[in-house]
Amino acid sequence: MIQNIIELLKNIVENSNYMVSLLTGIFIIVLESIIPVLPLALFIAINILVFGNVVGFCLSWVATILGCSLSFAVFRMLKNKIEPKLTKRPIIQKCMDKVGHMKFSNLVIILSIPFTPAFSINIGAGLSNMKYTKYLFALLISKIFLVYFWGYIGTTFVDSITDIGVLFKLGSMIIVAFVLSKLVMYKFDLD
Numbered sequence: 001m002i003q004n005i006i007e008l009l010k011n012i013v014e015n016s017n018y019m020v021s022l023l024t025g026i027f028i029i030v031l032e033s034i035i036p037v038l039p040l041a042l043f044i045a046i047n048i049l050v051f052g053n054v055v056g057f058c059l060s061w062v063a064t065i066l067g068c069s070l071s072f073a074v075f076r077m078l079k080n081k082i083e084p085k086l087t088k089r090p091i092i093q094k095c096m097d098k099v100g101h102m103k104f105s106n107l108v109i110i111l112s113i114p115f116t117p118a119f120s121i122n123i124g125a126g127l128s129n130m131k132y133t134k135y136l137f138a139l140l141i142s143k144i145f146l147v148y149f150w151g152y153i154g155t156t157f158v159d160s161i162t163d164i165g166v167l168f169k170l171g172s173m174i175i176v177a178f179v180l181s182k183l184v185m186y187k188f189d190l191d
Contacts (some may be wrong), residue, residue, distance in 0.1 A: 010049075026066065029059075031067070032067065033119070033122070040064075041150040060147045060150075061143055069135075071123065104137070104185040104190040107142075108180070131190075145177050
């Protein structure tokens, strides 16, 4: 069934305006950033299968960053309206403070782990006092690894997760994200 859907999408891409197809690929991932119940892994895998490894990867990476940034911006704009209601709940205020004061490298690691609810991090970062530049650099680094992970095993996740090689690659990617986050943190003074 999935193969039929992918073939249908490939036919649509081949028979329609390429720009419309690219915008559709971006739209579905941006939509997932706003509506977190949608399957990001499936959308990334479809983009990579339909557009190829390089274009599908880049498309998914840019779309994920756009979606997360949009979510961040919306909650940053609503901060003054929402914050008075949230300060009445100490646990929510405590969570917002933790996200707002999170070290850059920790933020990168959390955002690069495939099973982290990025939507909640987007909200927490938007409602906190975190600088957008810190958040953006964390997204730019972490989403590379997240998109690679879902693109690599998105369609065969159950088979791949039992493979020690895949687990090793995931662990290696997280370590590289951590090292890269430390370098960027020092270079741009983000903490």
